[in-house]
Amino acid sequence: MNEEIIAEYKKLRNEIDSKCQRLWNIHRAHMKCKEGCSQCCQAFRILPVEFHYISLMLKNKNIAINKDFGSSQCKFLVNNRCSIYEHRPVICRTHGFPLTRLNEEAGAYEVSFCELNFEGFKLEKFNKNNVFPEDVYNSKLYMLNKKFIGQLHETPYDSIQLLELNNVGEAFTF
Secondary structure (H helix, E strand, O other): OOHHHHHHHHHHHHHHHHHHHHHHHHHHHHOOOOOOOOOOOOOOEEOHHHHHHHHHHHOOOOOOOOOOOOOOOOOOEEOOEEOOHHHOOHHHHHOOOOEEEEEOOOOEEEEEOOOOOOOOOOHHHOOOOOOEEHHHHHHHHHHHHHHHHHOOOOOOOOOOOOEEHHHOOOOOOO
8 A cells, every 4th residue: 555545545534533523522412422332333344445554554463353243243343442443444433423415315415323322402403514424525535445446556446345344454455
């Protein structure tokens, strides 16, 4: 993985983290998500750029793994804590926050969030200033992934292929 892609990924991740921190400051009273909550932790599938970045960051590190994880559970969830928290993928960074995405069938944006959060909160109070624009950041991540795939000597992935997060550390990294 070349340095330019790593730098771009870190920049995007930092932008996402800043946005999430701002949303945490706005919504903390309505958020149940805290250290030790693992309601949203699943065996997510991620884009190759994230998969290879996380693999690179974890290479030669002694990372705790839940050896008894089920097929829908994340192997990095150990005692209700993420053992790769610093390097977790974008989906894990944004879970729980109010996310907006375009519902193409309805032709409108919809808001989604963890069922534990925003209890009693009126949906009308969500606006463009207090939600995470998921489509915007997914598009940025997609374009970075496309650039990453294009720089591989051999291209084993298509532009929308997702890889199992639980396979990080078991696969060859470029």
